[in-house]
Amino acid sequence: xxxxxxxxxxxxxxxxxxxxxxxxxxxxxxxxxxxxxxxxxxxxxxxxxxxxxxxxxxxxxxxxxxxxxxxxxxxxxxxxxxxxxxxxxxxxxxxxxxxxxxxxxxxxxxxxxxxxxxxxxxxxxxxxxxxxxxxxxxxxxxxxxxxxxxxxxxxxxxxxxxxxxxxxxxxxxxxxxxxxxxxxxxxxxxxxxxxxxxxxxxxxxxxxxxxxxxxxxxxxxxxxxxxxxxxxxxxxxxxxxxxxxxxxxxxxxxxxxxxxxxxxxxxxxxxxxxxxxxxxxxxxxxxxxxxxxxxxxxxxxxxxxxxxxxxxxxxxxxxxxxxxxxxxxxxx
Ligand SMILES: Cc1cc2nc3c(=O)[nH]c(=O)nc-3n(C[C@H](O)[C@H](O)[C@H](O)COP(=O)(O)O)c2cc1C
Numbered sequence: 446x447x448x449x450x451x452x453x454x455x456x457x458x459x460x461x462x463x464x465x466x467x468x469x470x471x472x473x474x475x476x477x478x479x480x481x482x483x484x485x486x487x488x489x490x491x492x493x494x495x496x497x498x499x500x501x502x503x504x505x506x507x508x509x510x511x512x513x514x515x516x517x518x519x520x521x522x523x524x525x526x527x528x529x530x531x532x533x534x535x536x537x538x539x540x541x542x543x544x545x546x547x548x549x550x551x552x553x554x555x556x557x558x559x560x561x562x563x564x565x566x567x568x569x570x571x572x573x574x575x576x577x578x579x580x581x582x583x584x585x586x587x588x589x590x591x592x593x594x595x596x597x598x599x600x601x602x603x604x605x606x607x608x609x610x611x612x613x614x615x616x617x618x619x620x621x622x623x624x625x626x627x628x629x630x631x632x633x634x635x636x637x638x639x640x641x642x643x644x645x646x647x648x649x650x651x652x653x654x655x656x657x658x659x660x661x662x663x664x665x666x667x668x669x670x671x672x673x674x675x676x677x678x679x680x681x682x683x684x685x686x687x688x689x690x691x692x693x694x695x696x697x698x699x700x701x702x703x704x705x706x707x708x709x710x711x712x713x714x715x716x717x718x719x720x721x722x723x724x725x726x727x728x729x730x731x732x733x734x735x736x737x738x739x740x741x742x743x744x745x746x747x748x749x750x751x752x753x754x755x756x757x758x759x760x761x762x763x764x765x766x767x768x769x770x771x772x773x774x775x776x777x
Contacts, residue, residue, distance in 0.1 A: 450610060450641055452480065452666065453480060453481045456584060457513075462483070463485070463500075465711050467483050467508065469703065470483065470672070474679065477687070480686075482513065484513040484514070484515050484540060485514045485515055486501055487516070487542045488502060488514065488516055490517065493530050502514065504536070513536060513538040513539070513582070514536035514538075514539055515540040516528060517556055519569065521569045524569050525573050528573045528576050531577075532577045532579050541569060541573065542584060544612075546618045557589065558618075566583075567605075570583065580609035580610075581607065582608050583608050583612070584645075584667075585599065585612070585613060586613070586614045587615060589617060594617060594630070610641040611634075611638065613643070614646045628657050628661050631644045631646075631660075643664065643667045648682075649670070654666050654682040654686065655686075674726035675730075697734050700733075700734070704727060704757055707730075708750065711723050720750045724744065744756055
């Protein structure tokens with residue numbers, strides 16, 4: 446398992462790591478695609494039982510056996526059954542969410558709330574592990590809050606229960622996304638575990654990736670937010686870790702073409718709803734472009750697919766013909 450496990454992981458992100466995003470990342474990665482581990486968004490185990498999440502569960506034909514399906518929930522039997530369904534759907538592994546901080550999830554005893562109930566967390570892992578043949582992993586945090594940082598004993602219990610790797614976001618649940626991820630705390634946990642650890646939190650470039658690896662001595666890294674609207678960051682991290690120095694600096698044209706492709710694929714897959722959900726990517730796709738704020742605003746206000754496509758095509762035209770000094774005038 447350890448040898449086959451890639452070193453780079455784009456971990457689950459609800460509303461981001463869907464089928465279209467994964468397809469796009471693979472396109473950008475090209476032959477380095479096999480060096481990156483991909484996951485679905487988190488999926489409710491109960492939802493799976495009631496078939497409420499068919500889209501999120503869906504893996505493309507060429508993704509069979511190559512994508513982790515992440516589940517959330519807190520009932521061992523339900524989680525085990527959902528895991529079996531995910532295995533049948535073609536998952537390469539099951540990841541259990543024990544880190545999500547949002548009230549809707551933790552109030553239902555799911556996500557990071559499981560860090561407060563280590564026995565239950567352990568039972569969930571044991572049931573899931575015995576229900577499926579594919580590897581089971583967990584993604585978690587340092588603890589519930591500063592006073593309850595129990596990641597060390599928590600991780601040992603999960604390891605004992607049979608997980609094959611652990612992803613640790615170097616923050617507590619109370620921190621949510623504030624402050625800085627604490628890689629030194631991840632290093633301490635890595636030290637006492639036998640299973641591979643993925644360090645997570647604030648890795649946003651080849652440089653921070655190397656720093657995080659050095660600090661944590663972890664098996665690998667999980668890079669999440671930095672990939673939004675910037676799949677090249679993963680390509681460059683993969684290149685760096687593979688010892689290549691020819692990093693890819695996407696041109697304005699590259700960014701816009703990928704943004705356009707992303708929009709088209711999202712529309713084909715989920716219609717207008719899929720396109721609206723892409724707005725957080727647009728902001729990053731156009732960053733670095735002169736007058737980006739004007740375009741960002743136009744894209745944010747665009748009501749539908751046709752309008753967004755139109756704006757991106759217009760930008761592409763301007764870029765090809767002239768430079769991005771012009772749009773400000775053109776927009777008046
Ligand atoms: C929009 C968004 C959605 C997320 N959804 C999930 C999720 O479904 N499951 C999960 O375990 N973590 C989720 N996360 C947390 C990330 O996987 C990751 O742990 C966190 O963003 C820290 O890593 P980063 O600094 O590389 O972004 C989400 C984060 C963001 C920003």
